[in-house]
Amino acid sequence: MIPTKSTRRRRSGAAVTLHEVAKLAGVHPMTVSRALKGSETVAEATRENILRVAKELNYTPNLAARALVMGRTETIAVVTGPVSEHYYAHLLYLLEGELTASNYKMLFLRSRDINQDLFSFVDANAVDGVIAIDAYFNIRDIVQSQSTFIPPCVYAGVPHPSWSTSVDTINIDLSEGIREAIHAMLDSGCRRVAYLVSNHGMASKTEIRPRVYEATLEAAGHARELINLDIGSNTYVHDLVRSRLVEYIRAHGCPDGLLCQNDEMAIAAYRALRDLKLRVPDDVQLVGCDGLAYMEYFDPQLSTIVQPAEQMCALAWQFLQQRMNDAYAPRQQATLTAHLRVRPSLKAFNETST
């Protein structure tokens, strides 16, 4: 029962090769190769015989060998933010659908450690291309390098303001949604609309969210209140957001409108408010950002700025395929707009629905 150590490193199990099939079918390996790929030009009789033998031997082509000779792996690297956040998990789910529909495999990389040279995977012939979502720092090096050649790569997500990239890009424009959210709150009588962020980077004036927030409030003649909980790049943010927001409200009183950097934080904020016996939307109106399905299941149902995730993923894969076909095609770009979804966590919901 112990397998023969025929070849030096042959995996103990199956590992039938083209040659073995060929020998048993009484033809040259090349004929087997042809027969197993799309038809091409093999006689019906031989083909059928070959297929039969291959099935009998349970032949599986060695993908490493094929990748070596073809220079392609039919594998795409996908890089996102931490998949512990449901937003990224959802994107992964959507991308998985796109890729498997095209018979591509997905190498899932680095949702946590952020400083990693992605393109080495392309150079290493481990993947044919890269889809990076909201992973600024992962592709920054490449984008900034002056290399004439950039491997097939699509960057999608909320654009980072500090660089203008030369890679194919799908930008999510949040500004519309943010304005809609702020106006929804102001129009229903909010006098103190705060913006809740998790760290310094997200509070910075170069980020689009705080910028739009500040501009919108200023235009409306209201004071700004940027709440930076400063939890760094911690992954499990919920607990910290919850406790620090409770502290903040105890110290400074509570805003009557709360716009959150993303849905995860909105959920944590919701909890903090309930801890304090504050009611949504009567005491505080609450809006998140991402469009998680879960938001609708809270009580009251939570409003959110919905990112067009399906569209983004479909387009990302489309762009990447095009790029893999033609490395020197002109740069591809698209911008998708995120809009507010009004739910009962906004007082505007009642006006809308009745």
Add this chain to the structure above:
Amino acid sequence: MIPTKSTRRRRSGAAVTLHEVAKLAGVHPMTVSRALKGSETVAEATRENILRVAKELNYTPNLAARALVMGRTETIAVVTGPVSEHYYAHLLYLLEGELTASNYKMLFLRSRDINQDLFSFVDANAVDGVIAIDAYFNIRDIVQSQSTFIPPCVYAGVPHPSWSTSVDTINIDLSEGIREAIHAMLDSGCRRVAYLVSNHGMASKTEIRPRVYEATLEAAGHARELINLDIGSNTYVHDLVRSRLVEYIRAHGCPDGLLCQNDEMAIAAYRALRDLKLRVPDDVQLVGCDGLAYMEYFDPQLSTIVQPAEQMCALAWQFLQQRMNDAYAPRQQATLTAHLRVRPSLKAFNETST
């Protein structure tokens, strides 16, 4: 700027090979190979020179070539339920941590279409092993085949009762948690504890959850109420669970205790109850199963049977590594127990906390 078409299929970009480094360093390719791997036996001077040249040329080893000759890819296939469910996303996150810590890559496969021969990926030398979680049907074929050799594979999750597998296994034992949940509800006065499932399979007597549910209620002398919403294998279950549960309750009145197949369904059930203006826990006590972080952020905070996810993932990777080292090592098995976490959605919470 257009790259030379030197070799026929060379990818347009980098793709520096060992030979080019060798030529520039004035040594034999073999020496480069040695110098770049762990030291071995290369003179200090030559090594340094080689490393310098390699860096200068931005050399990246071709993983396909290495995989071909080594027979290993340092890649693991991970198969789970649909990653749109947060539970699986969380497992993915944990596994990613394990794998990257060991310098392994992760091929993420088939979280949706369930009938796929996973082991062809191992045969194809595309991955060195497989971690399958709650993906019965994906590994069923292999487990049932009488093949003497099973590729490195670890199956983890709630065990399927119908087969006794010969692969390495980590079983999650939910029965403890289910009993605890049911008793928590009965002890606080529930007279009608129902069990909510999504489809026929989950309602079947061969499944452990309904079995334990029925046995426990029977032992306590209570009637059983299995609510099967029969939504098949739909992925986005929330909406359907919500609407069908509302219908059910309108038709049959409401149980005063609701145990759910998993947390996703508990969340949907929570929403259905709120739609009906029913209060948790006053009108209905509610318990989910999985241990999602989100459960704690609802109001009231939702109780759940917590699966030991960290432990499971760590153990899965440990088992798989061992198996990859020794294909003929004895079968590895472990059982982890899930326990109830009592939160305010159970009346017992007040007794506990005060």
Add this chain to the structure above:
DNA sequence: CTGTTAGCGCCTTCAA
């Protein structure tokens, strides 16, 4: 329609 030749980039093995 099928076989031959050559080589993808790397590593193992043996020789110097």
Add this chain to the structure above:
DNA sequence: TTGAAGGCGCTAACAG
């Protein structure tokens, strides 16, 4: 300490 030979399994290109 380094070099040379050979092959992993497959496929493109060209013969026949």
